Amino acid sequence: MKRGVKTRSFAGFMVMILVFASMMGCSTLTNSANSGNGTKNNSSASNNKGAADAGPDYLNPVGEYPITKDKITLTVMGKKDPGGTEWSELAIFKRLAEKTNIDLKFELAEGDTFNEKKNIALVGGEYADIILRGAEKTDEETYGPQGIFLDLTDLIDKYAPNIKALLEKEPAVRAAVTSMDGKIYGLPYYFKTATTQGHLSFFDSQWMKNVGTRTPPTTTDELYTMLKAFKEQDANGNGDPNDEIPFSGVGLIAMQNLLIPAFTGMTGGIGFDVNDAGEVVYVPAMPEYKEFLAYANKLYKEGLIDREFSTQTSQQWQAKVKGGLVGVYNASPTLLDPETTKTEQLSLVPLISSTNDKRVVKTPDNLYTSRAVITNKCKYPEAAIRLLDMFYATEENAVDGFYGNTVFLGYEDEHWKYTDDTKTKYEWIPPITGFGDINKSVSVNMELPGLLDFTAIPANYPLMEMKVNQVNQNQVPYYRDAYPVNARFTTKESERGNVIENDLFSYVNLMTTKFIIGEESLDNFNSYIGTLDKMGLPELMEIKTAALQRWNEAIK
Numbered sequence: 001m002k003r004g005v006k007t008r009s010f011a012g013f014m015v016m017i018l019v020f021a022s023m024m025g026c027s028t029l030t031n032s033a034n035s036g037n038g039t040k041n042n043s044s045a046s047n048n049k050g051a052a053d054a055g056p057d058y059l060n061p062v063g064e065y066p067i068t069k070d071k072i073t074l075t076v077m078g079k080k081d082p083g084g085t086e087w088s089e090l091a092i093f094k095r096l097a098e099k100t101n102i103d104l105k106f107e108l109a110e111g112d113t114f115n116e117k118k119n120i121a122l123v124g125g126e127y128a129d130i131i132l133r134g135a136e137k138t139d140e141e142t143y144g145p146q147g148i149f150l151d152l153t154d155l156i157d158k159y160a161p162n163i164k165a166l167l168e169k170e171p172a173v174r175a176a177v178t179s180m181d182g183k184i185y186g187l188p189y190y191f192k193t194a195t196t197q198g199h200l201s202f203f204d205s206q207w208m209k210n211v212g213t214r215t216p217p218t219t220t221d222e223l224y225t226m227l228k229a230f231k232e233q234d235a236n237g238n239g240d241p242n243d244e245i246p247f248s249g250v251g252l253i254a255m256q257n258l259l260i261p262a263f264t265g266m267t268g269g270i271g272f273d274v275n276d277a278g279e280v281v282y283v284p285a286m287p288e289y290k291e292f293l294a295y296a297n298k299l300y301k302e303g304l305i306d307r308e309f310s311t312q313t314s315q316q317w318q319a320k321v322k323g324g325l326v327g328v329y330n331a332s333p334t335l336l337d338p339e340t341t342k343t344e345q346l347s348l349v350p351l352i353s354s355t356n357d358k359r360v361v362k363t364p365d366n367l368y369t370s371r372a373v374i375t376n377k378c379k380y381p382e383a384a385i386r387l388l389d390m391f392y393a394t395e396e397n398a399v400d401g402f403y404g405n406t407v408f409l410g411y412e413d414e415h416w417k418y419t420d421d422t423k424t425k426y427e428w429i430p431p432i433t434g435f436g437d438i439n440k441s442v443s444v445n446m447e448l449p450g451l452l453d454f455t456a457i458p459a460n461y462p463l464m465e466m467k468v469n470q471v472n473q474n475q476v477p478y479y480r481d482a483y484p485v486n487a488r489f490t491t492k493e494s495e496r497g498n499v500i501e502n503d504l505f506s507y508v509n510l511m512t513t514k515f516i517i518g519e520e521s522l523d524n525f526n527s528y529i530g531t532l533d534k535m536g537l538p539e540l541m542e543i544k545t546a547a548l549q550r551w552n553e554a555i556k
């Protein structure tokens with residue numbers, strides 16, 4: 001899937017910078033009509049204020065369109081998906097420009113190339129008015145206090161009623177977007193859909209019936225018994241009792257989602273969590289983690305875990321699953337062939353064990369920060385925030401059919417429609433047949449700033465329906481947050497913390513795999529803990545604890 005852009009020569013890269021720089025000049029020209037001087041760090045347009053509440057002269061009142069009286073142009077540096085359509089060709093941006101009088105001039109790049117370009121631009125002072133879909137929290141902490149990213153707090157208050165409503169309704173969203181200095185530099189993507197999920201420990205109900213198991217396992221012992229039966233009998237019913245792989249996945253993902261929570265009662269996987277006393281814990285250093293390792297080692301020794309779990313590619317694992325060889329396959333049933341899969345696919349409830357009596361599954365992420373920042377190059381920050389605010393509209397305050405969900409799905413009754421008044425199911429309208437088509441011609445369907453709140457599921461898609469029903473029944477009731485993913489760190493804390501955390505992650509990954517496959521004896525668990533300490537775990541715990549305390553204050 002990767003991208004010719006990555007191998008672009010340095011000369012080519014410089015050409016891109018030059019094109020970008022000339023675009024900046026272009027935007028300055030457009031702006032010069034309205035701005036008396038060329039100062040960088042002030043909205044000169046907003047200096048021409050009329051009445052106190054009406055905003056600057058160039059702007060129509062909030063709620064009225066177009067947003068600006070005359071056409072303006074804003075430059076946007078954006079991170080696009082590999083091979084994705086140029087954003088200027090997408091329907092949402094074309095229609096928004098018509099409605100608002102705001103033309104967006106895009107300078108796009110992909111993946112690491114984008115990050116490199118962004119850093120060069122910000123350090124070199126040649127950046128766009130807006131950065132879309134590619135800034136990070138650490139950028140906010142660095143470039144916010146320097147004044148390069150604008151503090152959006154007052155702009156939101158005056159010009160962005162939809163964003164304001166979201167922040168008032170969701171204290172965790174406000175906390176997540178608030179920088180260390182108490183200001184708001186970046187706008188979030190906040191998403192809730194029916195198809196986001198907890199863990200994915202699905203299996204075929206027919207396998208269970210074929211081996212005489214009556215009800216799905218709810219403890220680690222019961223899981224062991226079922227996996228053993230899968231191994232010993234002809235669970236897939238093809239006449240060969242020896243071709244079953246009872247439990248498979250790629251790497252440690254399945255263990256993190258199902259087995260580690262079953263033994264530790266924590267959902268932080270091989271990372272950080274917060275215990276019931278409110279203290280930071282590092283899950284792979286918990287005594288209960290040793291019990292998980294012992295259990296997984298037993299499964300591995302007895303051939304109940306795929307022998308190739310730590311070495312196989314995603315494609316190899318998928319081929320086994322689609323070939324009907326895997327029991328608990330640890331993926332969404334939508335991976336299976338809809339033509340041939342007619343049996344009920346079940347998901348395990350979170351399991352309990354000898355060391356844990358709480359059923360827990362990790363709450364899925366529903367928020368990405370820093371999806372849009374406005375820089376001090378922008379002469380029209382009021383217009384920029386009003387345009388971005390449209391991405392946070394709900395169905396009730398859509399403007400010409402555009403609201404948060406439009407970014408995800410396209411325009412209702414043009415690209416998709418509900419199948420009936422209950423609004424529980426939807427279907428695509430040809431020629432649109434799926435999200436791939438939306439991304440090709442209509443929108444960038446994920447990770448732009450905005451609010452996505454969509455609980456309908458696709459019609460005529462039984463495997464998706466099974467998944468959603470199982471997740472709602474067996475996982476949603478047990479959601480538990482791990483360490484807050486949106487806690488803020490100082491620049492110094494992140495620099496030091498990231499080094500330690502990456503080292504720990506690599507070591508824990510390696511050692512966990514070795515303990516499971518028996519290459520390392522569990523007698524060495526204590527020396528493994530000692531190594532974690534030597535690698536800086538206590539220092540990282542302090543950093544994480546300080547950030548957690550700030551987070552807890554922020555969400556009060």
Ligand SMILES: [Ca+2]
Pocket residue numbers: 233234235236237238239240241242243244
């Ligand atoms: Ca078989």
